[in-house]
Amino acid sequence: MADILHRVGIKDSNPRAVYDALTTVDGLAAWWTRETTGSGETGRMLQFRFPPVGGFDMEVLRTLPGEQVTWKVVDGPDEWIGTTIDWKLRQDGDYTIVLFEHQGWKEPVEFMNHCSTKWAAYLLSLKSLVETGKGAPAPDDVQISDWH
Amino acid sequence: MADILHRVGIKDSNPRAVYDALTTVDGLAAWWTRETTGSGETGRMLQFRFPPVGGFDMEVLRTLPGEQVTWKVVDGPDEWIGTTIDWKLRQDGDYTIVLFEHQGWKEPVEFMNHCSTKWAAYLLSLKSLVETGKGAPAPDDVQISDWH
Numbered sequence: 001m002a003d004i005l006h007r008v009g010i011k012d013s014n015p016r017a018v019y020d021a022l023t024t025v026d027g028l029a030a031w032w033t034r035e036t037t038g039s040g041e042t043g044r045m046l047q048f049r050f051p052p053v054g055g056f057d058m059e060v061l062r063t064l065p066g067e068q069v070t071w072k073v074v075d076g077p078d079e080w081i082g083t084t085i086d087w088k089l090r091q092d093g094d095y096t097i098v099l100f101e102h103q104g105w106k107e108p109v110e111f112m113n114h115c116s117t118k119w120a121a122y123l124l125s126l127k128s129l130v131e132t133g134k135g136a137p138a139p140d141d142v143q144i145s146d147w148h
Numbered sequence: 149m150a151d152i153l154h155r156v157g158i159k160d161s162n163p164r165a166v167y168d169a170l171t172t173v174d175g176l177a178a179w180w181t182r183e184t185t186g187s188g189e190t191g192r193m194l195q196f197r198f199p200p201v202g203g204f205d206m207e208v209l210r211t212l213p214g215e216q217v218t219w220k221v222v223d224g225p226d227e228w229i230g231t232t233i234d235w236k237l238r239q240d241g242d243y244t245i246v247l248f249e250h251q252g253w254k255e256p257v258e259f260m261n262h263c264s265t266k267w268a269a270y271l272l273s274l275k276s277l278v279e280t281g282k283g284a285p286a287p288d289d290v291q292i293s294d295w296h
Contacts, residue, residue: 003150006268007261009293095294099261113155113247120154120268124292144272145157146243 004102004116008123009095010130015066017130018089018096022069023060031126031135046071050138053148056080079111096130098123114147152250152264156271157243158278163214165278166237166244170217171208179274179283194219198286201296204228227259244278246271262295 010018021027023040028048035049042063049055056076061084063069069087073080088099100123105112121142129135136142158166169175171188176196183197190211197203204224209232211217217235221228236247248271253260269290277283284290 113153
């Protein structure tokens with residue numbers, strides 16, 4: 001098993017604001033992909049689409065307001081199915097710290113390298129959204145390679 | 149053991165140009181940190197400094213022109229000492245693909261999350277340097293959190 005880990009700090013914010021960006025369709029659509037549907041509440045499903053290449057269906061496993069959000073991937077690329085995506089939030093001085101883990105990759109395939117870098121770009125989009133009101137969700141996301 | 153993985157694609161480039169940015173002091177200083185000294189040749193040492201917080205000393209373990217570069221960390225933060233940093237390069241159509249691995253972390257501590265995101269930002273700096281001639285090395289690097 002292998003995990004993707006990231007950490008960003010969002011300045012002059014608070015965990016509740018970041019939590020809202022992770023649990024509402026409007027929030028998610030403003031930093032990850034405009035084509036977000038479903039519900040971010042515990043036990044519900046979220047659908048993220050990245051035309052024309054596909055997307056992910058997530059079951060929301062856990063939502064602790066201002067503290068933690070956990071999703072399980074139930075549909076998408078084979079390498080993603082069954083993995084979990086976990087967000088932990090806390091306040092450290094002026095910063096809301098976001099600890100991100102995409103856990104349970106069966107093997108460290110090249111696609112995992114790609115997804116790791118791409119997650120970093122999306123986390124910076126989340127940071128920008130909360131700090132400035134403007135994120136960079138797909139299809140206006142940062143292109144990192146031939147795999148987008 | 150845990151690894152940090154990343155992948156970027158550098159457009160309209162070639163592996164030799166990226167290799168130069170990984171094996172010359174001028175190249176490294178233009179995307180990672182301006183305070184780079186030493187030599188990027190096999191068997192030599194590279195010193196990377198990030199004032200005021202410290203830095204890393206690397207032994208260059210392997211340099212295969214246009215294909216691969218491997219460093220071993222011999223001094224720096226405790227968590228980094230003994231880890232290896234490996235770069236693999238190849239051409240895929242219009243893109244030079246960079247496969248990056250920072251291997252051998254003893255434990256997935258929070259500092260590893262930070263370094264993973266920070267490596268992604270520096271890889272995008274490397275991509276920008278080779279594509280446009282302008283990177284974002286420290287101290288003008290992208291600030292991702294309270295840990296910089």
